[in-house]
Amino acid sequence: MIKQPSKVSVFNYGFALGVSEVFFLTSFYLSILDVSYFAVALPFSAVFLLVSLYFFIRTDKVAKTLHKQRVEREAVYSFYHKSFGIFLIIIAALICIALAYLPFIQQGGHFYILYCVPMAILCLVPCIASYKGMKLSKLNIDKVSPHIDMN
Known part of the structure; x- marks a missing residue:
């Protein structure tokens, strides 16, 4: 059983996301060099991106429980704000x-189209969850500390 993250932080999913981007940039570089092995790195990039999405969802669940406990509101808002960006x-x-890569479909561009479009759609899930969490955290921060009117 994987232990739940103790803190709400971008670093909970950031390492897997970074490894995914390294594999993606490696495949991008190899395709620019016209090496035919560039398609080998794309599945590894996809796997690490999916792992990072899993870690984001776990951290999101922890952030929701912290949000209900009214603990570390600024940290929760910061987590959602950074994740959205x-x-x-x-x-x-x-x-x-x-x-x-649309014009380069014949030279291997179909690999990038088949990788990038589904991964972008999958990244919409944490983006929307982060936006909702950011708005919910922002509303609750405003409820706790109302603005003082100086007029």
């Missing part, structure tokens, strides 16, 4: 790379 950047990069 990270996954939004990943989605944009994957979509741009898939669009860039």
